Amino acid sequence: MGKNFKELVDMETGEITVVESTYSPQTHEIRNIRQADYQKKWREQGANQFTWAFQRDIRTLLSENKINLTSLGAVLVLLPYLDNDGYLKRRTVEGKPMLTRKDIKEILKVSEVTLKRTLKALKDTGIIAVEGSRRNQIFKLNTDLHLRGQLPDGVIEAVRIQNKGIKALHEETNIKLDTLGFLYLLIPYISYKSCMLVKNVNKPEELINSLSMEELCEELKMADRTVNKYLKLKFKYSFKDGYYEVPAFVFVTNPSYPKKKATLINPMLVRRNMEITGEIRFSELDCVFKSMSKKL
Known part of the structure; x- marks a missing residue:
């Protein structure tokens, strides 16, 4: 960005104030320094x-x-x-x-x-x-x-x-x-604590209440091929220690019920737990999400 100067005119007093501005050749946008500072602060405070x-x-x-x-x-x-x-x-x-x-x-x-x-x-x-x-x-x-x-x-x-x-x-x-x-x-x-997909959000996060992919297809009345395509989604996310490719969904099993896989959604997208208020660091992600992620 290059520096420019812009005249601001007070329409009531006629007073002219010259303010320093920034110019973006990519967007052709001119912003004064106050506006640029506002956007910078907004983005810094907007991580969560x-x-x-x-x-x-x-x-x-x-x-x-x-x-x-x-x-x-x-x-x-x-x-x-x-x-x-x-x-x-x-x-x-x-x-x-x-x-x-x-x-x-x-x-x-x-x-x-x-x-x-x-x-x-x-x-x-x-x-x-x-x-x-x-x-x-x-x-x-x-x-x-x-x-x-x-x-x-x-x-x-x-x-x-x-x-x-x-x-x-x-x-x-x-x-x-x-x-x-x-x-x-x-x-x-979305369940209260673990971002698990469940049949009833007011019941405990037990395997019997969780939604497997097959049960999710039935609940949404969508073909398993379509649902499976969406559940394979991965995306780039900027954590404080760099960019990672992370899965939008992961599947977990209980050793006692190996045939049923519960579905979890990434808390970087949605979450329900009212106690989690700050931005989650990569190190704080559930281990099952970390194991399926890679640093870019």
Whole structure:
């Protein structure tokens, strides 16, 4: 980035202030130093940023509505832009301006046709509300399904969607939205402590309550070939000691029941345990995840 100087004019007093700016030849973006500092601090503080997903309400949503995986994946990609009031905003920018339709298209990396179809599906199912005119639309997520900020009193069945992990999947691994949509389907099944997929999140994490791949196929009403494809997903993730390729899912067995494999989802993507608040280091990952990862 090169240094530039930009004149700011006070429209009430006419006073002109010259501020130092930075210029990116890649994006042609000019930012003043204050704006650059804001973004730097936001990113540094954002390593563990997350949004809440309410398991019970999402289970009801998925059972009552037919919505394709691409649209559900779009929800996860947009969650990092969710503000406390439910509106989608450019949170890396001081003042947090609302996301526009053009912003959403660029974030999702989709065509106009796919964007139109996706927004219609999200509107029809009540996941998103669109306000304003066609040229000046703003977007609000249903806060009964997703929320940023403090949990309402008494809510326990809530999952943390880890924004950094979702971004790593979408931006660095460059997977399609339908794969992220598959992750969305799993939100109602994430157990409290170990990120195991279970039949009932209110019951103990015992093998009888866990979901094997076969049981998961039956629960989701999806072909085993399709589910197996999604469960093999790996992605690049930046830990403090470097980049690693890590699996999105691992399978564990109990020696007493060798024929049944329980399914665990990577806590870098989603987690439910309220006691885990900071960013997980690679050394703190479950050993079964570490054994299937490699440093890049």
